[in-house]
Amino acid sequence: MRRISDGARRSVIQYIYTLTCENRPGIVAAVSTCIFEHGGNVRESQQFDDTESGRFFARIVLDHPKNRLDLPKLHAGLAAIAGRFGMTWTLRDRAQLLRVMLMVSKFDHCLADILYRWRIGELPMEIAAVVSNHPRETYQHIDLRDVPFHYLPVTKETKAEQEAAVWALVQQTNTDVVVLARYMQVLSDDLAAKLDGRCINIHHSFLPGFKGAKPYHQAHRRGVKIIGATAHYVTAALDEGPIIEQDVERISHVSSPDDLIRQGRDIERRVLSRALRWQLDGRVLINGTRTVVFRD
Numbered sequence: 138m139r140r141i142s143d144g145a146r147r148s149v150i151q152y153i154y155t156l157t158c159e160n161r162p163g164i165v166a167a168v169s170t171c172i173f174e175h176g177g178n179v180r181e182s183q184q185f186d187d188t189e190s191g192r193f194f195a196r197i198v199l200d201h202p203k204n205r206l207d208l209p210k211l212h213a214g215l216a217a218i219a220g221r222f223g224m225t226w227t228l229r230d231r232a233q234l235l236r237v238m239l240m241v242s243k244f245d246h247c248l249a250d251i252l253y254r255w256r257i258g259e260l261p262m263e264i265a266a267v268v269s270n271h272p273r274e275t276y277q278h279i280d281l282r283d284v285p286f287h288y289l290p291v292t293k294e295t296k297a298e299q300e301a302a303v304w305a306l307v308q309q310t311n312t313d314v315v316v317l318a319r320y321m322q323v324l325s326d327d328l329a330a331k332l333d334g335r336c337i338n339i340h341h342s343f344l345p346g347f348k349g350a351k352p353y354h355q356a357h358r359r360g361v362k363i364i365g366a367t368a369h370y371v372t373a374a375l376d377e378g379p380i381i382e383q384d385v386e387r388i389s390h391v392s393s394p395d396d397l398i399r400q401g402r403d404i405e406r407r408v409l410s411r412a413l414r415w416q417l418d419g420r421v422l423i424n425g426t427r428t429v430v431f432r433d
């Protein structure tokens with residue numbers, strides 16, 4: 138049974154309902170009537186009608202004033218509507234914490250930042266595992282006391298075996314979301330497919346510029362005046378996945394590659410933590426090769 142976050146025990150239970158389907162009249166009316174008929178109360182509602190793809194997207198947060206929502210009945214009602222409209226949908230208790238696996242290589246600034254934000258309650262999640270292709274001693278500056286750490290080294294020769302161990306761990310730990318927090322190994326097509334739509338990477342450039350392993354050196358060589366970072370879902374195609382969040386900062390001709398790496402760490406930290414916070418709160422929906430983000 139997934140852990141319910143502490144705060145929820147005392148307050149009104151909230152549910153996050155997300156949906157996407159081909160756009161047509163009557164979707165919102167059907168959904169809101171179903172929620173109303175089951176005594177539900179809509180607390181938040183955001184929607185987007187993508188006229189280009191003809192797809193409709195919505196995120197609704199609902200509760201029941203007396204916490205007496207008959208969830209199975211509501212679920213059945215929404216399932217019937219989903220059948221009518223051909224929806225892809227989710228309904229989840231907002232306090233039911235998602236289980237997150239954090240993957241990291243040599244650079245630990247994003248891992249440190251996520252663990253800190255988790256400890257102060259900014260990222261409501263359960264940490265299923267921290268996985269690295271470097272040994273635990275690499276992370277002297279990070280407090281790993283209360284998180285399960287797994288050292289899974291990898292070489293070109295052992296990649297398939299190592300990825301099998303990663304996938305086994307994802308299953309054994311009931312991981313919902315995998316975060317590549319500067320994990321510097323390219324996932325195979327097979328593993329990327331298995332983690333489709335639930336694996337988030339932080340790329341240290343403002344995509345689509347400077348793909349690959351050394352974007353800051355590429356940026357310095359090109360002489361750009363702005364650098365950035367991009368959080369995106371991982372696909373088999375390197376650095377091509379649907380973008381969730383981006384941010385940038387100005388630089389100048391004075392900035393050395395090391396200056397860019399230092400400045401970039403701050404951008405990476407805030408971009409990845411924002412993307413993860415939105416993922417945990419059901420605010421990110423995939424729209425083909427893009428995303429719909431119902432920001433907070």
Ligand SMILES: Nc1nc2c(c(=O)[nH]1)N[C@@H](CN(C=O)c1ccc(C(=O)N[C@@H](CCC(=O)O)C(=O)O)cc1)CN2
Pocket residue numbers: 317320321322323324325326329338339340341348349350371372373374375376377378
């Ligand atoms: N299937 C995917 N896997 C990964 C992605 C992705 O988009 N799709 N993103 C990367 C992260 N990344 C850039 O953000 C990145 C990581 C690593 C490399 C790379 O060329 N790695 C070399 C090895 C480098 C090393 O050992 O230090 C390699 O794998 O041969 C490029 C980009 C994470 N995985």
